[in-house]
Amino acid sequence: MKTIFIGAGNVAWHLAMLFFKNKNVQITHIWSRNKENAELLKDKLDKNIEIYHSLDSLDFSKTDADLAILSIADGAFESVLSKLILPKNCILAHTSGAQPMEILKLANYNSIKNIGVFYPLQTFSKAKEVDFSSIPFCIEANNKEIEEKLTSLANQFSQKVFQVSSKDRSILHVAAVFVCNFSNYLWTISETILKEKNLPFDMMKPLLEETLQKALEINPSNAQTGPAIRNDEKVIEKHLNMIEEMNLNSNFSRIYKLMTESIQQK
Amino acid sequence: MKTIFIGAGNVAWHLAMLFFKNKNVQITHIWSRNKENAELLKDKLDKNIEIYHSLDSLDFSKTDADLAILSIADGAFESVLSKLILPKNCILAHTSGAQPMEILKLANYNSIKNIGVFYPLQTFSKAKEVDFSSIPFCIEANNKEIEEKLTSLANQFSQKVFQVSSKDRSILHVAAVFVCNFSNYLWTISETILKEKNLPFDMMKPLLEETLQKALEINPSNAQTGPAIRNDEKVIEKHLNMIEEMNLNSNFSRIYKLMTESIQQK
Structure with missing residues (x-):
């Protein structure tokens, strides 16, 4: 599963580290407005990851990404999503507790047919490692197939994966x-x-x-x-x-x- | 060490259970305004313990108690202490975080020369057992000998015994x-x-x-x-x-x- 990380804050940081250890996931790109954060994260992962940091470099349509994890401050959703372009069939999932799934439709929805939520109910700081195995993952998706894909991904990390609506989340x-x-x-x-x-x-x-x-x-x-x-x-x-x-x-x-x-x- | 418990609330309850397991301590009397609490506590300890519950039965001068643990609501200190009489040389120690040690002088101080504090810095509910070994005990006394006695008693239960002034407490x-x-x-x-x-x-x-x-x-x-x-x-x-x-x-x-x-x- 070729994966793009959009964001390099606390949640992205820990999820990327988690994904990196999983042989089914390959992180190909990291985008973050904060270039230094993205570089630091890349250093912890794989030298081949490509880094972007300007709002104008959010066009990933030429990549072969299967999944884009949007893990940014809630206040940045609008500006980032309005510029984001993903390859056809790529799943776009955010990690926010507060944002409805449907907000992802602000992205170029012609190409983004598969949206979802991949929310780990936990507090993350870069200075503190976390054990993901007992963390509740709240999953939501706009169709059954994507829900199953995200659920199956979460199941690889945690025993506690739940389907949760935007309202309950x-x-x-x-x-x-x-x-x-x-x-x-x-x-x-x-x-x-x-x-x-x-x-x-x-x-x-x-x-x-x-x-x-x-x-x-x-x-x-x-x-x-x-x-x-x-x-x-x-x-x-x-x-x-x-x-x-x-x-x-x-x-x-x-x-x-x-x-x-x-x-x-x- | 023959010990009287004055009070049968959450703190008294747990301390009495703790003392009861220690062969150097013998609980002889429990006084509590709440008779039922005192009876319940007695049932958990020793059938020979004497129970009192009226303010007029706070004269323990005829007993051979070495230690009286005063473990009551802060608001009850004045009414209880004004009636309390202990045998000569008996140590009177309270378990409150908020009360200064000197408040114990409200008791019949002619007979009560040894006062101190035996404060376990912990939250206690009857429904939840606690492990005392890591609980900080804050000890204070009006003379070195009593401080040593209370410290030595606390050391039997906990690795973390501190001498703490009323102000710091x-x-x-x-x-x-x-x-x-x-x-x-x-x-x-x-x-x-x-x-x-x-x-x-x-x-x-x-x-x-x-x-x-x-x-x-x-x-x-x-x-x-x-x-x-x-x-x-x-x-x-x-x-x-x-x-x-x-x-x-x-x-x-x-x-x-x-x-x-x-x-x-x-």
Whole structure:
């Protein structure tokens, strides 16, 4: 399966590395507006891969690609798709949680009859390797044959491959933002508070691990503890005073207040 | 070490179970305002334990207790301590993250010369067993001898025993609320959104695990991903619309907005 990567950000990076290890896939081209990212990725893969980076070099009609993986920021979809030309019968699949499949019709749809979604429900950073085997892949396609092809490709990497509609995928994506991005930000607040007082974030790690294990085992709705749910107003007031005295970021106390109120309303 | 438990809530419950397995500790009494909790705990431990539950039965001066573990809601400290009488030389130690050690002087301090703190930095629910060996214990005492006794006791359960001042402990506690209680609430939001659309929270679990592993490995401040940090305004707007349309709880969109703004200000 000759494959083009359009994008060289975090998701493209990890998917390309994954595809590269699979003998059924051959990566032939990488396009990225960020040339350096594309070069770095190519260096990790195969010296024969061709690199492009301008919007005017999105015409791949002369290639014999079977699959183009569009893995770019949601905000770049329109500009990239309006320039993208693929060979006939090449599958165009995006990897976004938030974008409907149909957005791919913004591309030169005369030549692009096969569209789909290949969305790994996971967080990716270049600095951290991931194990794909347990990652849920959400697959969607505009016809049964393409759905089967994308499903079969995903099955080579993961035990958990699902057919998911654009609507359900966008619900999963918003739920994922709470689980991942916002949780990570709360942990950053904790790290910041501790750093200010020269206390090691390492002391939080067993608590982090246990909080997660508990949520996995009995589900978060059964696992809530803490001063908010106990209506421990004195402790809440003390915490707010401490946060405000540290004078780090006024959002920290706003977040503390809002989260506490919400837990109490439960 | 003859030990009295004052309190039978989540922390007392797990500590009592832990102490019970240790041959150097003998639990002789459990006091809890909630009689049923105390009875349930006693049933798990030793039929010979004496149970008390009224504020007027906090006089333990006739016992030969060496240690009293005060493990009650922060809001109950004053009422319980004002009635508590312990035998001479008995150590009184509380397990709270938020309370200073000195609050124990509210007890009959003529007889209580030895006070301290025995704070396990962890989240406890009765429904979930915990492995104490990696839990940080924060120890404090009003004299070296008691500090050594409490440290030695904690060392029997955990590899990670620290001497921590009341001030540092309260910083750790507020940081823990962000890491644990607030994170868990975000996961509950995710669970609620998915449930509304008949999608399984199980699909989030690999993401949850990876988000945590990444934070442990490269620290949360280096691990932030998502639409907020990418300034992906279209996705953010779409998410907010979806959350508001679901009409589940107006706090969900307030939390989404505030977390997004804060991440973007970074």
